[in-house]
Amino acid sequence: MKRRRSVLLFLILIFISSLFFPSIVLAKDAVQHLIIVNKATNQLAYYNNQELVKVFPVGTGKTPSLTPEGTFSIVAKFVNPFYRAGIIAGGIPQNPLGVRWLGLSVGNTGGSVYGIHGNNNPGSIGGYVSAGCIRMYNEDVIWLYDQIPMGTAVKIINEPWDLGPTMLSWQGNRENLPSKQVANISVLINDSEVVFDQSNKPFLVGEKPMLPLRLIADKLSISITYIPDLKFIILQQGSTVTGLDTVSSIFYSSKGSIKLSTPVTIKNGVSFVNLEVFRSFNLDLAWEEKENVLIIN
Structure with a gap:
């Protein structure tokens, strides 16, 4: 199907190029899933087939340089990850990584250093609190973990944009989050x-x-x-x-x-x-x- 789309798109662009292009550089097929993290607003948006599905509050690096910016991909997925820095077993309340780990392809880390993960301190979500990772509520990261496959693109930005365009109506311990006007x-x-x-x-x-x-x-x-x-x-x-x-x-x-x-x-x-x-x-x-x-x- 992807090959058929690429061939058909090529033919369409050749037709259009006869009207106004000296040359065309074709883009690769985009993947179905996309995650965008905005450090400026501490939001994570999940897209499926170009359609915005959900927006979540997150916690990011204590300083702007700690959470890297750019386009990465999910290269590791773990349930109840082990916290090696404190030698804390996975699946217990004391583990700061929470219940899921989505490792990012930053540098040559193999997805073991920077990731999107849960937490054991819900009050930290929405703040600049981490050593570089992206924190989510445990229930949110479980949901996201189940949606996305390995290789999902993750774009991290630092822009004054609300990823909404409307904030979700949060429940439970997130009732006090401000709604976007x-x-x-x-x-x-x-x-x-x-x-x-x-x-x-x-x-x-x-x-x-x-x-x-x-x-x-x-x-x-x-x-x-x-x-x-x-x-x-x-x-x-x-x-x-x-x-x-x-x-x-x-x-x-x-x-x-x-x-x-x-x-x-x-x-x-x-x-x-x-x-x-x-x-x-x-x-x-x-x-x-x-x-x-x-x-x-």
């Missing part, structure tokens, strides 16, 4: 305000808006051709043609190919994209960050 975003197209419903309402990632692709494209007379087998979108407005691989979030335009700074996000069956997707068209875009207003002419 979702900003109301206004979009004006040719001085006319766009009306959204709950299924396609824009949201913020960091300080940048994520927009419902099809609705905004329709308002701008940008045609959309979706190729389901490839999860690939062709956008066209007049003589301007672009392409978007919704799996890898690679965007193709007359200027070449780029990885979108914020991945394509699917909520309630609606694809949301950032402003980069629309900048290739003949549009005047102005994002008023303080007022959360996007003006398009």
Whole structure:
């Protein structure tokens, strides 16, 4: 199936390239599972097939340098891990690693030094408390452990972004976690305000808006051709043609190919994209960050 997708995608890109590309560099197929950890907000987001599934609070390094940033993968999985630093057996309340260990491919450690794990101090979750690992509530890490296979990609960032876009309604000992206040975003197209419903309402990632692709494209007379087998979108407005691989979030335009700074996000069956997707068209875009207003002419 992956080979078929790669071949079909190659043919589609060859077609598009005849319109605007001198050359194309193809991306590898993205894996189904993805974990994003944001040290700035101490959140862990789990994606499956490009769709946000859950967001968890976590604890990270006592100082910014302790938890490494970059893209890694899960290379070790253990139930009731042994804590070698204190020679503490696995599966007992005194073990600071908790009930699960998901080892990260940092350096040549083989997943034995840096990991996502449980804890024996629930009060530490949400703080900067570790020697570099990523701590979760035990019930959360058990859930995550059961979802992801070996090789799952883990991206660790340090950005002022809420990974939500809405926080989950936590229960039990997490009732006191603050709820994210979702900003109301206004979009004006040719001085006319766009009306959204709950299924396609824009949201913020960091300080940048994520927009419902099809609705905004329709308002701008940008045609959309979706190729389901490839999860690939062709956008066209007049003589301007672009392409978007919704799996890898690679965007193709007359200027070449780029990885979108914020991945394509699917909520309630609606694809949301950032402003980069629309900048290739003949549009005047102005994002008023303080007022959360996007003006398009």
